[in-house]
Amino acid sequence: MNPTSAAAVPRLHPKARLQRDDVRGRDVLLYPEGLVTLNPTGAEILGLCDGVRSLADIVTTLEQRYGASGLERDVTSFVEALAAKGLVVYGR
């Protein structure tokens, strides 16, 4: 499957864990020997990367949630960047 396809189903790699960082008031993605700091939008996108929803589903969910449109490019590039780091994988 072409991973940038809207039908692709992203999920967190098992090595990565979404975690609230209470002390700094933010969400982070933790993985072996590292972490990625997330802004609220990023954390929300990752929360939807559940191995069930496709990229298209995630975009639709967020667009409905915020009454916005045209989020596809931002969502895809965010997920792709994490996939390049091996923190997101595609497939159910």
Next chain:
Amino acid sequence: MDAKPLWLLAELTYKCPLQCPYCSNPLDFAGPRFKQELTTEEWSRVFREAKALGVLQLGLSGGEPLLRTDLEGLVATAHQLGLYTSLITSAHRLRKDRLAALQRAGLDHVQISVQAADADLSDRIAGTQAFGDKLAAYHFTKELGFPLTVNVVLHRENLHQVEALIRFAESLGAERIELANTQFYGWAFHNRDALMPTKAQLNAAWQVVLRERARLGPRLEIVWVLPDYHEQFPKPCMGGWARAYMTVAPGGEVWPCHAAGRITTLTFENVRDRSLEWIWRESDAFNRFRGEAWMPEPCRSCARRTVDFGGCRCQAFLVAGDAGLTDPVCSLAPHRHLIDAAVAQIERAAAAGVEPPSLTYRAAPASRALTAKG
């Protein structure tokens, strides 16, 4: 001061069945300073206080952390706190059912060392028969579904195996391989002349790393820890003194890095006497080299001071005799000639075909003998 720690390395014990001559543990690990290991309750308190301070990543290390029979409980406590837990182990005598129990307790990641790509050399460097257990543990770690890091400390005896080591990690399905060129602290500093590779060895290994990174892409992350004696600029050690990292040693002393206990001009506080927060924020040892006010020239006016933070305080102490000096590895440092001399001696000896000095293995009798000598 608003720096908050992200990383805690918990050295649960200095007992270890392996005797690697580059061990980063203190030379006096077998002495009275580390004898009274923290209890389960004390470690649990340390983890709670660390989380409240901002720590997110916890390394469970040693020595050999598996020798702590309360490890499962400690992992469970850390997991409930939301810490990302890594077990840093030799895997000696590790069985699959124990690792499965650690997984149920919430362990996130397993890092298993290997000393070389084949059993003979690996066991010779470890000073004991350990390769068979490691091989079995690598396989059942992946069978259980853990992310796996293969860790190898590199030196003149095994640098020629870098390609074999990468292929080994690949065949195991590991996520990461840490090719950690020996950093000269602890036992490695004591054995420096025997362990230090030549520039030619390092260059050859680095070419392999570049080629293998291109071949493997994100399938296997290849971490190359720089051989800093052969670099022009120092490493940004720990991301700066007391900025993001701390180590708690087996007896409860708290250090800004796992080598700092060797700095005799600092007094380190103990979690048995003080809270972790007080030690992090208020203690002299943590504040001494925090920020930039302590910096001498050439660091003070150097543009790189925000990149490498003056390098490593432990190295300044060990090599130049003063933890407050510029890391002597820096090509601008007044003590760089000491590093150059150490490197040149290795090159001369290698060119002349002189055998390196014999290794002192990390073991309790050697520790006591070296400590008695002072």
